Amino acid sequence: MTLLSLSHVAKAYAGVPALSDVNLTLAAGEIHALMGENGAGKSTLIRILAGVIQPDRATIEMDGRPVTFESPGAAHRLGLRFIHQELNTVPALSVAENIFVGRRYPTRAGVFVDWRQLHATARAALDRLGITHVDTRRKMGSLSIGDQMLVRISSAFLSEAGAPARLYVMDEPTAALTREESERLFRVLREIRAGGGAVLYVSHRIDEVMALCDRATVLRDGTTIDTGRVAEITHDDLVALMIGRKVGEAYPPPATRPSGEVALVAQGIGNGALADVTLRVGKGEIVGIAGLSGSGQRELLRTLFGDLPLRRGTLELDGRPYHPKSPADAWRAGFAYVPRERRSEGLVLSRPIFENVTLAHLASQSLGGTFLRPRAERAFAARLGGDVRLRATGPGQLALQLSGGNQQKVVFARALSGNPRVLLLDEPTRGVDVGAKFDIYSIIRDMTANGMAVILVSSDLPELIGMCDRIAIMREGRMTGTVSARGLNEETLLNLCYGRGAEAAA
Amino acid sequence: MMALALLRRYGTLIGFVLILAVFWISLPETFMTARNWLNTTQQLSMLMVVAAGMTIVMAMGDFDLSVGSAASLAGIVAGALFIAGYPPAMAVGAALAIGLAGGAINGVLVSVIGILPFIATLATLTIYSGLAFVISGGKTISGKSIPESFGNFAREGLPLGEVGGVALMLPNLTIVAVAVVFLVWVLLEQTTFGRRLYAIGGNIEAAYLSGVPVRRLKLAAFALTGLSAAGAGLMYASRVASANPTQGSGLMLNAIAAVFLGMTMSEQGEPRILATVIGVLILGVLDNGLTQLAVDSYIRQILVGAIIVLAVSAGALGKRGRR
Amino acid sequence: MMALALLRRYGTLIGFVLILAVFWISLPETFMTARNWLNTTQQLSMLMVVAAGMTIVMAMGDFDLSVGSAASLAGIVAGALFIAGYPPAMAVGAALAIGLAGGAINGVLVSVIGILPFIATLATLTIYSGLAFVISGGKTISGKSIPESFGNFAREGLPLGEVGGVALMLPNLTIVAVAVVFLVWVLLEQTTFGRRLYAIGGNIEAAYLSGVPVRRLKLAAFALTGLSAAGAGLMYASRVASANPTQGSGLMLNAIAAVFLGMTMSEQGEPRILATVIGVLILGVLDNGLTQLAVDSYIRQILVGAIIVLAVSAGALGKRGRR
Amino acid sequence: QSKVAVITPYLAQPGTQFYVEAFQAVAKEKGWDVNVIDTSGDVAAVISRIEDVVNQGVDAIVINVDPAQVTAGLQSAKNANIPVVGMDAGSDPLLATNVTSDGVAMAETTATYVVDRIGAKGNVVMFVFDAFPPVQIRGAKADEIFAANADIKVLDRITPDVSDGGIADSRAKMEAVLAANPASGSISAVWAAWDQPALGALQAIEAAGRQGEGIVITGIDANPQAREEVAKGGNLEATVAQDFTGIGTAAAEAVAKLLAGETIADPVIFVPTKLVTKENAAN
Numbered sequence A: 001m002t003l004l005s006l007s008h009v010a011k012a013y014a015g016v017p018a019l020s021d022v023n024l025t026l027a028a029g030e031i032h033a034l035m036g037e038n039g040a041g042k043s044t045l046i047r048i049l050a051g052v053i054q055p056d057r058a059t060i061e062m063d064g065r066p067v068t069f070e071s072p073g074a075a076h077r078l079g080l081r082f083i084h085q086e087l088n089t090v091p092a093l094s095v096a097e098n099i100f101v102g103r104r105y106p107t108r109a110g111v112f113v114d115w116r117q118l119h120a121t122a123r124a125a126l127d128r129l130g131i132t133h134v135d136t137r138r139k140m141g142s143l144s145i146g147d148q149m150l151v152r153i154s155s156a157f158l159s160e161a162g163a164p165a166r167l168y169v170m171d172e173p174t175a176a177l178t179r180e181e182s183e184r185l186f187r188v189l190r191e192i193r194a195g196g197g198a199v200l201y202v203s204h205r206i207d208e209v210m211a212l213c214d215r216a217t218v219l220r221d222g223t224t225i226d227t228g229r230v231a232e233i234t235h236d237d238l239v240a241l242m243i244g245r246k247v248g249e250a251y252p253p254p255a256t257r258p259s260g261e262v263a264l265v266a267q268g269i270g271n272g273a274l275a276d277v278t279l280r281v282g283k284g285e286i287v288g289i290a291g292l293s294g295s296g297q298r299e300l301l302r303t304l305f306g307d308l309p310l311r312r313g314t315l316e317l318d319g320r321p322y323h324p325k326s327p328a329d330a331w332r333a334g335f336a337y338v339p340r341e342r343r344s345e346g347l348v349l350s351r352p353i354f355e356n357v358t359l360a361h362l363a364s365q366s367l368g369g370t371f372l373r374p375r376a377e378r379a380f381a382a383r384l385g386g387d388v389r390l391r392a393t394g395p396g397q398l399a400l401q402l403s404g405g406n407q408q409k410v411v412f413a414r415a416l417s418g419n420p421r422v423l424l425l426d427e428p429t430r431g432v433d434v435g436a437k438f439d440i441y442s443i444i445r446d447m448t449a450n451g452m453a454v455i456l457v458s459s460d461l462p463e464l465i466g467m468c469d470r471i472a473i474m475r476e477g478r479m480t481g482t483v484s485a486r487g488l489n490e491e492t493l494l495n496l497c498y499g500r501g502a503e504a505a506a
Numbered sequence B, C: 001m002m003a004l005a006l007l008r009r010y011g012t013l014i015g016f017v018l019i020l021a022v023f024w025i026s027l028p029e030t031f032m033t034a035r036n037w038l039n040t041t042q043q044l045s046m047l048m049v050v051a052a053g054m055t056i057v058m059a060m061g062d063f064d065l066s067v068g069s070a071a072s073l074a075g076i077v078a079g080a081l082f083i084a085g086y087p088p089a090m091a092v093g094a095a096l097a098i099g100l101a102g103g104a105i106n107g108v109l110v111s112v113i114g115i116l117p118f119i120a121t122l123a124t125l126t127i128y129s130g131l132a133f134v135i136s137g138g139k140t141i142s143g144k145s146i147p148e149s150f151g152n153f154a155r156e157g158l159p160l161g162e163v164g165g166v167a168l169m170l171p172n173l174t175i176v177a178v179a180v181v182f183l184v185w186v187l188l189e190q191t192t193f194g195r196r197l198y199a200i201g202g203n204i205e206a207a208y209l210s211g212v213p214v215r216r217l218k219l220a221a222f223a224l225t226g227l228s229a230a231g232a233g234l235m236y237a238s239r240v241a242s243a244n245p246t247q248g249s250g251l252m253l254n255a256i257a258a259v260f261l262g263m264t265m266s267e268q269g270e271p272r273i274l275a276t277v278i279g280v281l282i283l284g285v286l287d288n289g290l291t292q293l294a295v296d297s298y299i300r301q302i303l304v305g306a307i308i309v310l311a312v313s314a315g316a317l318g319k320r321g322r323r
Numbered sequence D: 001q002s003k004v005a006v007i008t009p010y011l012a013q014p015g016t017q018f019y020v021e022a023f024q025a026v027a028k029e030k031g032w033d034v035n036v037i038d039t040s041g042d043v044a045a046v047i048s049r050i051e052d053v054v055n056q057g058v059d060a061i062v063i064n065v066d067p068a069q070v071t072a073g074l075q076s077a078k079n080a081n082i083p084v085v086g087m088d089a090g091s092d093p094l095l096a097t098n099v100t101s102d103g104v105a106m107a108e109t110t111a112t113y114v115v116d117r118i119g120a121k122g123n124v125v126m127f128v129f130d131a132f133p134p135v136q137i138r139g140a141k142a143d144e145i146f147a148a149n150a151d152i153k154v155l156d157r158i159t160p161d162v163s164d165g166g167i168a169d170s171r172a173k174m175e176a177v178l179a180a181n182p183a184s185g186s187i188s189a190v191w192a193a194w195d196q197p198a199l200g201a202l203q204a205i206e207a208a209g210r211q212g213e214g215i216v217i218t219g220i221d222a223n224p225q226a227r228e229e230v231a232k233g234g235n236l237e238a239t240v241a242q243d244f245t246g247i248g249t250a251a252a253e254a255v256a257k258l259l260a261g262e263t264i265a266d267p268v269i270f271v272p273t274k275l276v277t278k279e280n281a282a283n
C-alpha cells in the first residue's frame, strides 16, 4: 500500500539544480534506502519533505491525496518524523527538553510543565533505544557527540497523541554511532516496519543498507536513477549505480611499509581526561585508536593538538620536545587535525570554500605573510578540492551551501593544505560517499608513503582495520593495549574495546 | 578543581556577597537595615520590571533597545489621558496597551519582516521617543494633571509595623516588581512557551527544524517585553508624579546590563530571571552603598565599573577554560 | 527570482538611493550641492571614524560600548595636556595612546579574562567616563586653553577652487575620515588579520581549531577600536574647539547602528567597512535632509526611525527566506 | 559637623558646576561635610538618592531638579524633618526655598535684544529644550515675544541632541538650516535658550563663510566659551550672565539659616542676572 509518493520533484539554488527529477514511492511497512553520492540531493529531498524548503516543482501525495509541507510543524502533523543529517541540538537545555523540543510538554493544569512526567517520558524514549547511561537531567552540551545523536534519534520515537507517526525519515543517523548503537537503532526500525510504519533511510554504509532495507532508490545528480529490491542487487552493483563506476577494494593497499623511524612519541601523558597514555607513531605509519565512545580518544587528539593542557608526561616530535600551547602551535609544528563535528568545529559555514581551506596556513598563501592573494588561494583550494573529489560550483561557493559529505571534504582539504607531518583524524570520513572515501584513503596512503604519520580515531571498525598498521585500544582515558591491524577481525577488535580478551591480545 | 568549578558557577554571586559585606562593614548602622532595603527595592522596582521583560527576549537571543522609549511613551500617554480627563484606570490600561502594541510592532519587524533586532528596536526607540515628544509637546506633564491616586500609588505600600519607632511599609512598587518577576519566572521556567524561547535562544535552527513556531513566539515575546516596559514607565511616572518624554531613557542600558550580569551566573550563559534579579541588585546596591559612603560622583562612576569587572572576572576566569 | 535576489542584496542600498532622490527633489537648490555634501561629510567624519573602528570588533562578532566614553576621555586628556602646556602634537599623541590602551584593556577583559563584551565594555564605558570627569573636574575645557592650531585643524581643509563665487574646500576632518576608512578597508579586506577576524566572527571554535590565535587577535582588534574612538574624540574636540567629558556619548549607539545598517547589505550579514560607510551616510543624510526641510524636531525623530525601518525592510523581506 | 547632600542630575552642565563650587566654598568655611551626588540625567534616581541620604541622616539637602518630579523624595525628607533647598530648581511647597535666576526675565532680555537688533523683522531660528522645565519656560517666553512681532518669522524651532553637550549637534542642525536657506539675509537671527546651541550655530555660520551677513546670535548662561565669543565681537552678540556663583552662595546661606533653626519666608529667592555684550564681556 503506497503511503507517500513523490514525482517530478525539482529544486534549484540560484539557478543551479540540486534536484531535477526525483521520483519515489514509499509503502507502509517498508524500510526504503535513499542512496547516492555526496551532493546527489538526498538531504535536499528530505528538507523538502520536512517543510524546511519548498520545491520549485513537485507532486506529492500521501494516501493518494495531494499534500504540501509548508513548515516543519505541518510535516509533523501529517505524521512525518525526521532525523536530519546534521546534529541539531540545544546544548543549554537538558536531555529531556531536547527530546521535547517542538513537542508539547506534558503539563499540569494545562499550563505548568509537569517535569516529572517529562523526564519519565524522555526516559522511556531513551530506553527504547537502549540508551540507559544518559541521565535525562544532564545538559545536552555535556554529552559526547555520539550520545547527542542518540538522544536526537530517540526524540523521533516519542509517542504522541494527536499526531501518530507514520513515516520516519533518517538522514545518515548512524554516521556518528558505534556498531552496537546502530544495531539497537535497527532493531527499533524493524519493529516499526513490523507495526506497519515506513522508514526512509539514508546512509553511505552499504553493508548496513544491504542488511536493513527492503528497497532502495538511487539518486544521481538530483535525478532518480533506479529503484529496486535490495535483495536483488549486489553490493558492488549498488555502488556502481550510485557513483557511476566500479570500486573494487574498499581500502587501497599500503604502498610501502613504514620506515621504522619514529615521528611522534607520547610518554605517560595525562590531564583531566587522560591518564598515563603512552603512544608512539612512526613515520609513514597509521595508528588507529579504538574504544567505546567516551573513552578519551577525542581528548587524546585534542591534547596532542595543543587544545587540552598537558599536565603530565612528555611529547616528542621527530626526536625533539614538542609542547604545544594552542592549536596554532600545533599547526605550525606540522600537525593537522580533522575534528569530529564538521559544522561546529570544522567550518566557518558563512565563508567560501577557499577561505576555509586556507585558514590554517593562511600566511603561507599571502604576500609577505600579510596581504591576501585571493586568486592564488582559489587556485590552491580548487586543486585540493579536486584531490578529495569535492563537488561544488567553485572554490568561491559558501561552505553552508555544500552537502554534508562535501563539507567534510573541505575540512579534509584544509588538513592536507600544509603537507602535514602528523595528521590527526577524528572520524574523517563521516558522511563521505564510498567513491570519495576510497580517494581520501588513497591520498592518506600516498602521504604516508612520503613519511607522514597518522592517528586515526574512528568508530567504523572496518575502516580502522582496513587502513591502520596498528590499533591502540583506549578505555576510560587509558591505553589498554595495542594490536597489529593485520588479519584482525571486527569481532576481536570489538571484544578488545569492551575489555574482553584483552589479555589474549597483549 | 572543585573550587574552580564553584568559582566558575558562582563567581558573580560571590562578588555580590563581597560587595554586600564591604558595605555592611563600612556602614554598620544604615546599610543592612530593613528600611534601607525596602527603599532600595523600591528604587530598583522600575529597572527590575524592565529587566524582567528584557530577560524574555534575551532568552531567545534577541534584545530590545526600545524599552526606555516605550516606558517614556507609556507615561506620556497616561499623562495625556489624565489631562483629557479619563479615569486613571482607563489611562493606565491604555498606556499598557500602547506598550503591548509597541512591543508587538518590534516583534513583527524582527520576526515577520526579519530585521535584525538591533536595528528594528533602535528604529522604534527613535519612533516611540518621537511620539512621546509629539504627544507631550516636549513638556513635562506634572502637577494637577496627575491624579492624586496615581501619584500616591508609588508612595504607599503594605504596612509592616514599626521598627525602632519608625513605621515600615512594603512599597507598592516593590510588590509590583516582585509580582512581575514571579510571573516571568513562571512563564520562562514553567511553561512550554518559556522553554521554547530557550530552545530558540540555544539553537534557533534546531528549534525551527523541530517544529517550534519561531515567528509566532518571537512576536509574543517582544510584545510581552513592550508590556513590561510600559508597566515600568507607569511606575516611573507614578514615582515622580509626572511624565516626561525622556524619563525612561536610562532604563535600557541598565536593563540589558542586569540581564548580562545575570548571564554570567548561569552555566551555559543563558539569561535566567532569578539571575537577572541579582544583576539588578548588584547595580542598585552599588549605587546605594557608594552614595551612603559619600563617594564623589565621578569616582563612584569609576568604582561602579571597576567593581562590576571584578565581580564578573572570577566567574569569567573560571569559565575561560579553553580559549 | 532575479528581482528578489537583487532586492535582498541591495534592499538597503536601494532604500538609501530613494532617500537621496526624495531629498534631491524636495530640495532641488541646496541638497545635491558640493557644498552641502562637503559639509555633511565633515559632520559625519567623527561618527565615520568610530563606526570604522566598531566594524573591526564587530567583524569578530563582538562589540564595544565604550567608544563614546573613550572618545570623550581622549578629548579631555588632550585638553588637560594643552592646559598643562604640552605642545599640541604631544597632547594628541598621548590622547591616542590612551585610546589604544583603553581599547587594549577592553581586549584583555574580553579575550584574556573572558568577560562578555557587553559587560566588559559597559563597565569600561563607566570607568572611562568617570576618568574624563575626574580629569576635567567635570568642566568643559575651552577657550584659550585650546591651542589655535588644534582648533583650526577642523576648520581648514584642502581648497577645491570656487563654485558660484563661494570657495569650496575638502575639510581636514573629511580627509581624516576617508583615510581611516581606507586603512580599515585594507586591514579587514586585504590582510590575513582581517580574514581571521571574519573567521572568528563566523565560527570561533572552528577558527581556533584551525590555528587562528583568537585571544591575540581579539586583543588587537579591541585596541584598534579604542584607537579609532580616541581619534574621533580628538576630531570632535577640534571641531567644537573644546573638550567636554560627555561629548562622545552620542557616538556609540550611532556607530553600532551604522554597522548594523551596513550588515543588512552584505549577503551573509557580516559587517563590511564599505557597507558601514553607507550606514553612516544614511543616518547623516536623514538628519541633514529633514533639518533642511525644517521638519519639526519631534516629527523628525519619528521619520528617521520609520525611514530606517523602510530602508532595511526590503532587504530583510527578501532575505527572510526560511524562517 | 553638619552633613549636607547636594543632589543633581545635571552636574556635567557648566552652570551647575559653578553653583556647586560656590556652594562648596561657603560650606568649607562653615565646616560642613558636603556630599555632591550626580545621577547623570536620571530624575527618578534623584528620588532614590534623596531617600538614601535621608536614611543616612543628613542635616540638609540641596536639589537641582524640577521638584514636582521628585515629590516622593521630598516627602520622605519632610517626614524625617530634613530641610530641602532648591538650587535653580523650581518652586514647591515641600522646598524650604528655591534660589534661582529669573528664567523668564533672561529669555525676555535676549529675545528683546534680538527683536531690537533685527528691527522687528526677519527670520529667526530658535534652539530650545522643552524637556527641562527651567529651559522650557525660556523658550515659551521667547515664543511669546517673537509671536508678538508680526514681521518676525520663526524659521525653525530646533531641539538639539544634548547628550554630547549640545554644541556639535546644534552645529550640524544649523548647517542644514544654512544649506536650506542659502540666500544672504534669509536668516536674521538665532535665538538659543542656552549657550551651547548658540556656539554651535556660530561655528556653523563661520564655517559656511556667512559671518558677514549680520546674523545675530544670542545665548543664555554666559559660559566662558560664549563670553569669549561675545568679546570677539562676532555674530554671537549677547548672552545673559546668570550669577551662578551667587546662586550657589545664596543657596548655601539659605542652608545655613535652616541649620541654625531659622525659617525662610520667601518661596523663591531670585539672584540678579546681567546681559553680557561685547562691551562688558571681558569682566
Ligand SMILES: Nc1ncnc2c1ncn2[C@@H]1O[C@H](COP(=O)(O)OP(=O)(O)OP(=O)(O)O)[C@@H](O)[C@H]1O
Residues within 6 Å of the ligand: A013, A014, A017, A018, A036, A037, A038, A039, A040, A041, A042, A043, A044, A045, A085, A391, A392, A400, A401, A402, A403, A404, A405, A406, A431, A433
Ligand atoms: N543552500 C544551498 N545553496 C546552494 N546550493 C545548495 C544549498 N544546499 C544544498 N545545495 C546543493 O544541493 C546539492 C545537493 O545537496 P544535498 O545536501 O541534498 O546532498 P546529499 O545527497 O545529501 O549529499 P551528502 O551525502 O553529502 O549529504 C549539492 O550540490 C549542494 O551543493
Ligand SMILES: Nc1ncnc2c1ncn2[C@@H]1O[C@H](COP(=O)(O)OP(=O)(O)OP(=O)(O)O)[C@@H](O)[C@H]1O
Residues within 6 Å of the ligand: A141, A142, A143, A144, A145, A146, A147, A292, A293, A294, A295, A296, A297, A298, A299, A459
Ligand atoms: N564539556 C563537558 N562537560 C562534561 N562532560 C563532558 C564534556 N565533554 C565531554 N564530556 C564527557 O566526557 C566523556 C568523553 O567525551 P568525548 O567527547 O571524548 O567522547 P568520545 O570518546 O569522543 O566518544 P564518542 O565517540 O561518543 O564521541 C563523555 O562521557 C562526555 O559526556
Ligand SMILES: [Mg+2]
Residues within 6 Å of the ligand: A042, A043, A044, A085, A171, A403, A404, A405
Ligand atoms: Mg546529505
Ligand SMILES: [Mg+2]
Residues within 6 Å of the ligand: A293, A294, A295, A296, A297, A298, A299
Ligand atoms: Mg572520543
